Amino acid sequence: MSNPLIKLENIEKVFYTEDVETHALSKISLTINKGEYVSISGPSGCGKSTLLSLLGLLDTNTGGSYQLAEHDVSNISKQQRAKIRNTEIGFIFQSFNLISDLDVEENVELPLTYRNNLTKKQRKEMVKNALLQVDMAHRAKHFPSQLSGGQQQRVAVARAIAGDPSIILADEPTGNLDSKNAAAVMALLDELHAKGATICMVTHDPRSAEQANRNIEILDGHLVSDQVKTTKAA
Ligand code: ADP
Numbered sequence: 158m159s160n161p162l163i164k165l166e167n168i169e170k171v172f173y174t175e176d177v178e179t180h181a182l183s184k185i186s187l188t189i190n191k192g193e194y195v196s197i198s199g200p201s202g203c204g205k206s207t208l209l210s211l212l213g214l215l216d217t218n219t220g221g222s223y224q225l226a227e228h229d230v231s232n233i234s235k236q237q238r239a240k241i242r243n244t245e246i247g248f249i250f251q252s253f254n255l256i257s258d259l260d261v262e263e264n265v266e267l268p269l270t271y272r273n274n275l276t277k278k279q280r281k282e283m284v285k286n287a288l289l290q291v292d293m294a295h296r297a298k299h300f301p302s303q304l305s306g307g308q309q310q311r312v313a314v315a316r317a318i319a320g321d322p323s324i325i326l327a328d329e330p331t332g333n334l335d336s337k338n339a340a341a342v343m344a345l346l347d348e349l350h351a352k353g354a355t356i357c358m359v360t361h362d363p364r365s366a367e368q369a370n371r372n373i374e375i376l377d378g379h380l381v382s383d384q385v386k387t388t389k390a391a
């Protein structure tokens with residue numbers, strides 16, 4: 158039985174800058190079910206990051222409709238978007254995006270501090286669990302500059318999963334990592350998926366795409382291919 162978590166219908170995104178209009182996304186319709194592991198690939202500039210930003214409520218579509226979990230998020234206030242983003246979405250960026258002035262624990266805790274229904278004790282517990290899952294609990298008091306790239310990305314994964322989001326969105330999560338650290342981060346995503354997480358990952362690496370159980374390709378803002386694997390690679 159399908160269990161739609163994300164439903165995009167005829168999504169359009171046009172950027173208006175000075176005298177240029179860029180049609181970054183054209184008529185994208187897409188349903189993502191709970192528990193899926195989706196890869197999005199395509200050439201540079203085809204609209205992958207734009208699509209992920211829309212999915213993650215970091216940006217808004219200029220046309221079409223978007224349903225996320227039980228929310229119609231196409232037409233909601235900025236405050237509502239922020240609230241839904243904070244509870245439903247875990248984002249992992251290529252460049253980690255940790256805050257250099259905060260230690261590991263504080264970085265992971267930060268998104269949780271915007272939720273007003275959590276006590277400090279509950280937040281600490283969630284941070285601890287997330288750091289244990291990515292094997293970074295022993296570095297809780299370190300600052301990002303004291304960690305390797307691979308370790309920083311694992312902390313960023315912890316930050317993404319700490320609040321138990323409905324979906325994890327990752328934009329080229331291994332793009333700034335050497336092959337060994339990249340493999341470790343990919344293994345981590347695989348493990349999270351095996352535990353039930355829904356993941357949508359932008360990647361230009363065919364081997365990373367191979368790990369997903371559904372592969373989407375975008376070309377010039379159009380969804381040109383959407384293939385579900387019948388058996389998941391081990
Ligand atoms: P990808 O991630 O696939 O490399 P992007 O989604 O970043 O591609 O970009 C898709 C297109 O939209 C590109 O032509 C890019 O120049 C344009 N674009 C992306 N973000 C903006 C923006 N904030 N303002 C104007 N144009 C943008």
Ligand code: MG
Pocket residue numbers: 205206207
């Ligand atoms: Mg991109």
